[in-house]
Amino acid sequence: MSSESTSEDEASTDAPSPDASSSAANPIFAGLLLGVIALGALHVLYYFPRTVDDMFIYLRYAENAANGNGLVYNLGEGYSGPLWMLWVTLGEVVGLGGVSWSKFLGLLSLIALGWGTYRLGRQRFGLDRIPALLPLLFIAANSYIIAWAMWGLETPAYLAFIVWTMVA
Numbered sequence: 001m002s003s004e005s006t007s008e009d010e011a012s013t014d015a016p017s018p019d020a021s022s023s024a025a026n027p028i029f030a031g032l033l034l035g036v037i038a039l040g041a042l043h044v045l046y047y048f049p050r051t052v053d054d055m056f057i058y059l060r061y062a063e064n065a066a067n068g069n070g071l072v073y074n075l076g077e078g079y080s081g082p083l084w085m086l087w088v089t090l091g092e093v094v095g096l097g098g099v100s101w102s103k104f105l106g107l108l109s110l111i112a113l114g115w116g117t118y119r120l121g122r123q124r125f126g127l128d129r130i131p132a133l134l135p136l137l138f139i140a141a142n143s144y145i146i147a148w149a150m151w152g153l154e155t156p157a158y159l160a161f162i163v164w165t166m167v168a
Helices: 003-014 022-047 053-066 082-093 098-123 134-141 143-150 155-167
Strands: none
Touching: 022 098, 022 134, 022 143, 053 082, 053 098, 082 098, 082 155, 098 134, 098 143, 098 155, 134 143, 143 155
16 A cells, blocks of 8 residues: 555544435525524524623723723733733724624634534534534534623633534
């Protein structure tokens, strides 16, 4: 066996190969994907107008940091989510508005979590396209994940980081 055929064999096992029914499954896959996206979008629209007080803790840190006062809520206090707080501070520094920016970061976190979960199912678990959508359905239907994202908190971003460490 040559080294070229070995590397080809290894490359072919990295991702599931399209099955014979993949062309017939395209409308089914597209319909299911649109359904998952629609469910997630409805969930986002429901929670988007709501804001919880925990987000304003990060916004206070971000405001102080953007104004040159350091990463403090009040002088002498620390913080618990440094990466999220730095991202929120970026929005303050460039003037994007704390609440809107935090919600936008939450939405990006949901997208990263969904895409990473789909890739995880396909690459690591060898799922076909349609079964790989099932975890996305659970994410889109999970009020806690959607709510924390739309409330401007870091939980969905950290979930996305965890998932992507298994994909990358």
